[in-house]
Amino acid sequence: MWLRGCHQMFPDGSTTTVDVQLIQGDSVQLKVSEWDDLPGTVLAERSLLRCCCRRKRRPEVQELKLADLLGAVLDRETAQLRFVHCPKKRKSGPRVREDVLLRITGGPEALKEVEAWARDVSGQCHAASPTPRKFHVFINPASGNGQAEAKWQVARELFRSLPWISCQEVLTTRAREARDVAAELSCNSCDGIVVVSGDGMVHEVFNGLASRQDAHDALRIPVGHIPGGSGNAFAKSILHAAGESYGVLDAAFLIAKGRTQPLDLMAVSQPRQPPRTSFLSLSGAIVADIDLGSESLRFLGGLRFPVYTVYCLLNPRPLCAEIYWPATASTSPLDLSSSPPALDQPLPEGPWVTLTDNFSVLWAINMAWAAYDVHLSPGHAMGSGTWHLALLRNAGRGTLTKFMLGLETGSHVNLDQTEILECKAFRLVPARSASNASSSRERFSLDGEEVPFEPIQLWPCPGGQVLGAPSGEELGGVMASL
Ligand SMILES: Nc1ncnc2c1ncn2[C@@H]1O[C@H](COP(=O)(O)OP(=O)(O)OP(=O)(O)O)[C@@H](O)[C@H]1O
Structure with a gap:
């Protein structure tokens, strides 16, 4: 016509x-x-x-x-x-x-x-005629270097040109607000949640959804990420897999395209702690040290990480711990879909792989990027059903420095000492050091948030959905390049 x-x-x-x-x-x-x-x-x-x-x-x-x-x-x-x-x-x-x-x-x-x-x-x-879509948008004015509101204007302008998209905006006023709102949202009136902040607020949203009685339905609401924080691993992993650049308009464009993909989530248990849900990573040793210790340098924005990394490389503190994860034997009677075992109980019948050592790096990850400039697990697709454990054991300063320098490009995986292991669940039992001097640096970082330096277990739970995904064709390309 x-x-x-x-x-x-x-x-x-x-x-x-x-x-x-x-x-x-x-x-x-x-x-x-x-x-x-x-x-x-x-x-x-x-x-x-x-x-x-x-x-x-x-x-x-x-x-x-x-x-x-x-x-x-x-x-x-x-x-x-x-x-x-x-x-x-x-x-x-x-x-x-x-x-x-x-x-x-x-x-x-x-x-x-x-x-x-x-x-x-x-x-x-689009895959089909666009139908009305209502997004709930959380904007964190305190994230990153305080530019989240300006970044949201770019995305909002794009969404406003598309009459089938409407947005309900929440400019957060305190920590945990996004979690509380996500825990109360009406599932029927929300077709997607968009986070304009860093990974900390994405963590809050998934925890809010997972805390509900109707968690199974609530976790079907796809969550998108417009990078407004400092690390922004979630946005970077989504964009990279879709062949997009890392940017605000790129992220908004992918969200507006409307494709979704599955995301593996883990139920996290620790002694005397309420249950949590993790979507991104767990780190100990130097990585948690950098992630959490650098908080005091937040005014530097993304620069806080390289600056604090130099300090930690000069004063490394390995983590002595035991890790257990299920062996991938096909004859394993272990049913990971059952509820997680209590932490003070022995692990269910395995077989389990056990590793006890001094870990210079211990980093479990659910996607390819651990921050926008940390390509920790190249080729690791979201929703693959496995997390990856990146380990470096008993490394001297030289090896540790090479590992850290290789993270941006992913070349750390080529070091002989780097181990990348796949696991569907794991339990980590840390040993406390006798010296008081190191205790302030004995930390775990879960999705970028500090959690107690105590035994911790990650177990698969009902998964989430991601707003933004490669098109079928690009997915084929990504799969082919793995
Ligand atoms: N108005 C606010 N004032 C202070 N803190 C807030 C506010 N709104 C949200 N927060 C909290 O800010 C914290 C940091 O946010 P977030 O982690 O998303 O950004 P970031 O730390 O800059 O980025 P990243 O986690 O990617 O490094 C979150 O724990 C969130 O609860």
């Missing part, structure tokens, strides 16, 4: 008259009207929208791929049709907002025709 009477509007105020055509299931074409000598437009196979402009200074063919479009939205009052368009300028570069605006002439009949056409295009930008 051709749409006639469309005028493409440019930022300088000029317009070009174009005809627009949706070629079903494949592409949309914008063609300059009265272009008599055009011998027919040849569309590349993956081209979804082509725009041919007569003006020399405009590109003659402009291609808007479906993968870069979030929809075509008609404003009946102004008779404007907006293509919400966020292309990448370079293949692996960040997305930029470059909407294409058409002014439609003609009466109500023409607008009706355009509206149906736009709905068709929007449907093709």
